[in-house]
Amino acid sequence: MVDGGYSLVSRPGTYRVLIVDDSPNICSMTAQFLEELTDIQTTVTETRVTDALDRLEDEDFDAIISDYDMPGMNGLEFLDEVRAQSPDLPFILFTGMGSEDIASEAISRGVSDYLQKRSGIEQYDLLANRTINVIEQAKTQHQLQETLTQLQSLAETFGFAFLTISEDSVICHATPTVEQVFGYEQNELVGESLLMVMPERYHESHLDGIRRYRQERTRHVSWDWIELPGLHADGHEIPLGVTFGEFERNGDQLFTAIVRDLNEWDIKGQLSR
Incomplete structure (x- = not known):
């Protein structure tokens, strides 16, 4: 020591x-x-x-x-x-x-x-x-902690939001970059349900998908990349690209989400061309 x-x-x-x-x-x-x-x-x-x-x-x-x-x-x-x-x-x-x-x-x-x-x-x-x-x-x-630290650093470098989510769909951790994507400060999201940044019409299907995954451990959507709408703090919807992962910590099953605002991503891509 x-x-x-x-x-x-x-x-x-x-x-x-x-x-x-x-x-x-x-x-x-x-x-x-x-x-x-x-x-x-x-x-x-x-x-x-x-x-x-x-x-x-x-x-x-x-x-x-x-x-x-x-x-x-x-x-x-x-x-x-x-x-x-x-x-x-x-x-x-x-x-x-x-x-x-x-x-x-x-x-x-x-x-x-x-x-x-x-x-x-x-x-x-x-x-x-x-x-x-x-x-x-x-x-x-x-x-695992080293890997998560590297992922968070990478996400912040490129302006992505990095979230850690419990099996009950509660946000356990969020990088400061969530404000760039969702308009919420980091401490406003931690401890809240992931539903807070999802349009209401997707709430039921999200919770049903979580329940099925906990029972079957079968993925029903791609975790490598999926495009779906998110909900900004001011109420407007934003197009997102999301990559999911999962890990276990202290006996708890947790999920990670690397989130990209596709509007911002498009703008950056156009500027780089």
């Missing part, structure tokens, strides 16, 4: 995992099983949270596995310290102090996974699988 943010520091199969537990034996066993049961090649162990925090200041890790009941600072307090510096670093609470209250509190504070210690070596097989899962999920999310 040298730069204070999450980054995947290793190639697949060479992930670095920090194990924090006040029991040296558990640290050693956890490290041993992780390396035997997965392709993780580097595990680092610490028996004191303060030492773990010092190490995090100077080194990068792909995940943390931490006990809960430790002297000086418990696992949830440790999680808070990590989240303050690196909100996306995978953190697994591996504890013998299992309770619904601790699990609920850990989830509310942003833990990646929660696993209660049990007798037998089977628990380490489960822990190994969970560790690889949270690392791979973080990797996918990191790559």
Whole structure:
């Protein structure tokens, strides 16, 4: 966590995992099983949270596995310290102090996974699988965010509007360029229904199409390019060209729309000729 943010520091199969537990034996066993049961090649162990925090200041890790009941600072307090510096670093609470209250509190504070210690070596097989899962999920999310950032930058460069939309057809994100296309400022659209920028006669067919897609996962129109009318803030209709995409984030299915005002696009094309 040298730069204070999450980054995947290793190639697949060479992930670095920090194990924090006040029991040296558990640290050693956890490290041993992780390396035997997965392709993780580097595990680092610490028996004191303060030492773990010092190490995090100077080194990068792909995940943390931490006990809960430790002297000086418990696992949830440790999680808070990590989240303050690196909100996306995978953190697994591996504890013998299992309770619904601790699990609920850990989830509310942003833990990646929660696993209660049990007798037998089977628990380490489960822990190994969970560790690889949270690392791979973080990797996918990191790559997805980079792709979205690049798409948004490209859209803004060419004056396109870029929207992220939920399965319930709510606008979750919009680039500032939506004002050029729809006449709304960015904060006026975020949190509103996509119907806000669609002529009323298309509302029913749009909602029906969303319902069918959620049920069948079958596309009934082209996502590569479709031309349809949009509704400007002042009430007039605008011809649009739209490219759709979809992705998953934190278990939620989201859609992207890159929107072009065809009138403006036509003008730019004529000026360039």
